[in-house]
Amino acid sequence: MTQQFEHFKPVALDHASRLVNHGPTVLVTSAHAGRRNIMAAAWSMPVEFTPPRIAIVIDKHTFSRELIAASGVLAVCIPGAAAADLTYAVGTSSGREGDKFARFGIETWPGALTGVPLVASGCVAWLECRLIPERHTEEAYDTCFAEVVAAAADERVFSNGHWSFREDNADLHTLHHLGAGNFARASAMIKAKPLP
């Protein structure tokens, strides 16, 4: 499960939305005033390439929402297939019951721009984000908007602005939650051919 950041390279901001373009399940990390949390989120999407902006559903009753509302920042970390168990574990437990990083042995690195913990264990990319306060959608749909201020990815699976899912990097393929701890892996790339 352990993986440090030696393979990570910065991702240009105008390529950052591509990291979540294909709908991976992500880990949301947050921190405020000495407390921190990590949760899983299947529901996120880009809403803009430039500036890179995303929407993400974070239930208003969660500890993560409390920390993000207080700090105004969050990180979106993208787990690789090797982190499936970890992703499900942090998605089915609450940080109010105790620090999940310690409980599950999750290694982190502080985000340079936000201070939010970035997940090293099994992750293949991360995006540091600033919340764009949108009270109505946060309340009505638990939908939070955020702008990406920094991003990086493991160059073995994302480089020059493109994902490359191959047989030799299966552990780095992104996870896509189907429900109840079942994930599909994004793999088997297809190149569309032009139609007449």
Next chain:
Amino acid sequence: MTQQFEHFKPVALDHASRLVNHGPTVLVTSAHAGRRNIMAAAWSMPVEFTPPRIAIVIDKHTFSRELIAASGVLAVCIPGAAAADLTYAVGTSSGREGDKFARFGIETWPGALTGVPLVASGCVAWLECRLIPERHTEEAYDTCFAEVVAAAADERVFSNGHWSFREDNADLHTLHHLGAGNFARASAMIKAKPLP
């Protein structure tokens, strides 16, 4: 490419959000006053299970947005891997230049509740939706909210509320757009194991 709806079964409304839970690229269809359109959208997500609600990014300058704003309804059709070329083709052309259904030979079925064309060609699921008007997010983020009012899926790949991506149904696996006509197929299912 042709595929009629003989394998389609209704999906219970409280399972409808699972159809898009894992981030597939979708086809958005719309119709109003004798005009119709189809476009591809990589950016969508559920925002609620019950009632089933989704958010989807549809550029305010598109013909689709014009039709959806006028009719208040849309359909989200989920292409299988066999429809990769079609998905890219409708995602890189405009319905203002001519009817894309005719141009690309796309077979459709009228949605029972909305009248919106549902795509038969190569699709594995569809959701009929009613727009929930949200002027601010539509304007600021091109993000439209909608409630699912009916859904169905190909029982060879989705049944009892669950996707099942297997080697024997690869043409029915969902597509996840990576950019520039490159898609990953959701495949290689992983079952998470509980952590201590």
